[in-house]
Amino acid sequence: MHMAKRTRPQKIPVPVPPRYEPSVLTMPSGRPRRFTWRWVLGALVILLVILTAANKGWVVAAIVDGRPIFSWQLNSMLRTRYGQQTLEGMIGETLIAKEAKHVGVAITDEDIKAKQTEILSSLGTEVSLTDFLKFQGLSQADFNQQLKIQLTVERLLTRDLAITEHDIDNYIATNRAILTATEPAGLREEAKKAIISNTVSEKLQPWFLELRQKANVMKFL
DSSP states (O other): OOOOOOOOOOOOOOOOOOOOOOOOEEOTTSOEEOOOHHHHHHHHHHHHHHHHHHOGGGTEEEEETTEEEEHHHHHHHHHHHHHHHHHHHHHHHHHHHHHHHHHTOOOOHHHHHHHHHHHHHHHOTTOOHHHHHHHHTOOHHHHHHHHHHHHHHHHHHTTTOOOOHHHHHHHHHHHGGGOOOOSHHHHHHHHHHHHHHHHHHHHHHHHHHHHHHHSOOOOOO
16 A cells, blocks of 8 residues: 655745845946035035125124124123113013903004004104104114003003093193193193093002012023
8 A cells, every 4th residue: 555645845935025225326427425414514604604695794793993893792782781671671561461461451553553643743743753763763663562562551550540521620720831732622632641641650650560579570681
């Protein structure tokens, strides 16, 4: 009796992934071009030169008889002399804006334009806004921001102020010498504005000190 011939199982070929070879840039000659940080540094230097040429004020603020005054020197001087004062002003504006938002006081562009007209009218008809800004050394944006803060404080401190006709009569009677209006309507309007201004002046310092003390302010300057 013949036994069945045992056959060996055939090996199944396992696919081998292709060998990974990192790609390299080749120059026209066929030689590989290696990456180097010198290219990056060179590009940064070129970019810095271009930016400096486009805006010299980033590096040099002025040149006096061939000697440069660098921008970092100017910034350091401004920070030393006016840094604290400017920072306190910015903190104050932030606190005022926060309080205004909390109680729902908002100043519109129309409010600011009306205040501009009022200020220019008090200076005379020959004074333009451009001349005024030039004389004050202000930009349009800075002037608008100042007016916005002023109007915001005025609204905040006079929200509960009720000015009666009797109040206006009393003010005119006791302050007629300092009022400039001649017509009755203009005189009463001037008196009303003076009452508002006096109220703001009386309340401003204690109100702001309280606002400042309640705030959590950390300064690093």
